[in-house]
Amino acid sequence: MSLEAMVSERGAVLLGNSVACDAFDEGRPLRIVTHAHADHLVGLKQSLRQCEKVLMTAATRDLIEVMNGSLGLADGNVETLEYGETLQYGDERITLVKAEHILGAAQVLVEATSGGRVAYTGDFRLDGTPVLDCDTLVVEATYGNPSCRRPFKMGVKELLVSMVEKKLRDGAVYVFGFHGKLQEVMQILHDADVSVPFVMPERVFHVSQVCERHGMQLGCLTLSTEKEGRTLLDENLPCVAFYHMNSRGHVGLSNPRVCVSGWEFRSPCRQIGAKEHLIALSDHSDFDDLIEYVRRSKPKRVITDNYRVSHGETLAKEINKRLGIHAVAMPKKTAHWETLV
Numbered sequence: 001m002s003l004e005a006m007v008s009e010r011g012a013v014l015l016g017n018s019v020a021c022d023a024f025d026e027g028r029p030l031r032i033v034t035h036a037h038a039d040h041l042v043g044l045k046q047s048l049r050q051c052e053k054v055l056m057t058a059a060t061r062d063l064i065e066v067m068n069g070s071l072g073l074a075d076g077n078v079e080t081l082e083y084g085e086t087l088q089y090g091d092e093r094i095t096l097v098k099a100e101h102i103l104g105a106a107q108v109l110v111e112a113t114s115g116g117r118v119a120y121t122g123d124f125r126l127d128g129t130p131v132l133d134c135d136t137l138v139v140e141a142t143y144g145n146p147s148c149r150r151p152f153k154m155g156v157k158e159l160l161v162s163m164v165e166k167k168l169r170d171g172a173v174y175v176f177g178f179h180g181k182l183q184e185v186m187q188i189l190h191d192a193d194v195s196v197p198f199v200m201p202e203r204v205f206h207v208s209q210v211c212e213r214h215g216m217q218l219g220c221l222t223l224s225t226e227k228e229g230r231t232l233l234d235e236n237l238p239c240v241a242f243y244h245m246n247s248r249g250h251v252g253l254s255n256p257r258v259c260v261s262g263w264e265f266r267s268p269c270r271q272i273g274a275k276e277h278l279i280a281l282s283d284h285s286d287f288d289d290l291i292e293y294v295r296r297s298k299p300k301r302v303i304t305d306n307y308r309v310s311h312g313e314t315l316a317k318e319i320n321k322r323l324g325i326h327a328v329a330m331p332k333k334t335a336h337w338e339t340l341v
């Protein structure tokens with residue numbers, strides 16, 4: 001018997017009979033948080049109060065605690081599941097599967113004892129994400145438009161490293177990005193033996209510490225509010241300063257700067273200011289990789305997440321056209337629109 005799946009008007013991805021992912025839903029006893037980005041924490045306070053269990057990976061729990069401490073995870077019935085671990089609930093089995101996105105990100109698979117399988121990708125980058133085999137697939141649609149293609153995926157990391165190394169000759173280099181992406185940049189630079197200190201404000205520092213606790217290696221982390229970090233920045237000594245994208249207009253204005261963003265399809269590296277470059281480093285699949293995931297997954301039916309981005313309708317049409325698989329966008333009218341990078 002096939003299991004149901006849909007995306008509610010409030011952005012909850014409903015799988016089978018019991019699970020609501022990434023937003024609160026009144027009728028569902030189980031809430032799953034696929035990862036720590038804010039548009040996947042919709043109604044989490046309500047879920048913590050009302051759901052029987054709130055499920056996520058341990059890394060996602062730790063990230064939410066430092067990024068959104070006010071949500072009060074400790075007050076709710078949070079249970080952590082590791083990748084591949086299964087929870088039996090009634091006649092359904094729930095499994096979290098790795099998604100390559102930010103630390104702790106998971107796909108969700110729900111299987112009925114009678115044999116039906118439904119899955120939700122959450123946000124993902126195809127490279128490093130296992131493709132789930134299922135009857136109904138709910139897929140993210142961030143770059144679900146054919147104009148969102150990055151034909152230059154290879155070599156972006158090398159370009160980032162050489163750009164930072166070049167800019168370090170002029171002193172402190174400022175890197176701007178979102179939580180998760182900043183830590184990916186630290187890891188890339190650390191792996192490439194860029195051994196200058198990494199300086200950052202408190203929030204970025206705490207997120208980075210969680211990443212290190214869960215196995216990422218990020219280099220020499222220094223707080224910008226402490227003497228050593230302050231001196232490095234004030235005296236423009238060779239270091240890399242990591243700041244959230246929101247600080248881009250306030251700090252490091254006269255320094256060499258690098259922004260990392262997925263919303264760039266023309267070139268892997270583009271100059272956007274006198275001393276500023278944009279590097280196209282994305283933690284989402286581009287259009288071709290979304291189609292490729294669906295092709296490999298071979299579902300009978302696809303639902304595109306039309307709540308979090310504007311490309312759900314387009315992606316559904318393209319899946320119908322290119323793969324001959326029945327696909328619909330849900331919810332029908334975009335109830336909420338948010339640009340993600």
Ligand SMILES: [Zn+2]
Pocket residue numbers: 035037101123
């Ligand atoms: Zn995300």
